[in-house]
Amino acid sequence: MSLLAWLGRLFAAPAPALPAAPAPLPPAVPVAAVGDPPSVVVTETMVRQGFPRCADPAAWAKALTAAFARFPAFTPLGAATIIAKAQVETGGLTRWDENLNYSKPEQLLRMHGSRAVRTESAKAALRARPAGGPWPDIALAEAREICGKPMACGDRVYAALGGYEARGGGIVQLTGLDNQQAFARYLGLTLAQARDHMRTIEGAALTGPWYVQHFGGQDAANRGDMREILRIVAGKRTQADLAAIWSSIHGDDQMAAFHRWRGLLEA
Known part of the structure; x- marks a missing residue:
């Protein structure tokens, strides 16, 4: 074969196909979408006043504001019902991982x-x-x-819900495999990633508005129906069912926290 024929065949051959790029993995920590302007703004001063035992009020203020920015239909009154739920669920923003360490x-x-x-x-x-x-x-x-x-x-x-690994986490504790899988799907994460995320400050803050909207409680929150929010989060069918466990969930403390946060957010 002549040199010219060989060169012609070389340049006429198609280039080998490149391997397809791998699909991107979901982010380990989702980026919060901040509204413009946010419908609910939580400040460091509010967190200090509402949760005086909180160790990092600046981080919580930022995380709560970002969480509600994902759900702009919540009003300040609606946010008050959700944040007040954290009074008992997190011991005033001091813990957000259910430890199940009962002594009695x-x-x-x-x-x-x-x-x-x-x-x-x-x-x-x-x-x-x-x-x-x-x-x-x-x-x-x-x-x-x-x-x-x-x-x-x-x-x-x-x-029946997945055992210890399905224990609650967040400011409205997401308990059970179904809840945690739904949260993972919303975030585009694996179940393991979602479980880790809801035990960070950013993820814990997000569990509140996500859970209430997921279970159809947005309207009740926005009209300030704290008892209905407590019923939804406690998984009770009726207010009578809720009344039966009112003292064990520290219902009076949560109602007091609601009125405190209503004053802070609607000022």
Whole structure:
């Protein structure tokens, strides 16, 4: 083959195809979309006044403002109902990972009822307990087995929801596999990434408006119906069901926090 023929064949051949670029991975920490202007603005001064035990009010102010910017339909009154829920859920923004470290079996039974026991006899004894009556000995004995053992407690009380790994996190604690998978889908993250994210300040702040909107509570929040928000977050069917656990969820404290935050955000 002549040199000219060889060169002609070389340049006529198609270039080899390049390998396709890999699909981008979802971000480990989503970037908050900030509205212009934000419908709800939380300041460092507000956090200091509303949650005096909070260790990083500046970070929380920024995170809460960014969280509500993702959901601009919430009004300041609606934000007050959601932020007030954090009073008990996070101990005033001092913790946002459910540790399930109960020290008294009575408290565990009050919070989790028949989920804290495993035998049918203990469950039957709890069902037969008169309202306000003493806790059955058999139920107390079973609850005592997991007191002071957060992982054992989580695996039992959330057995139907995914066990200890599905424990709550955030300012409105996202408990259970379904809730956490829905949160992950919203963020475009894996389940593991979403679980890690809701235990950061930015992710914990986002759980509040996301959860309330996800479960259809936006209108109730915006009209200041704190009791309805408490019912939704507690997973109760009726206000009567909520009333039965009012003291165990520190309902009066949460109502007081709502009025405090309403004053701060509507000033």
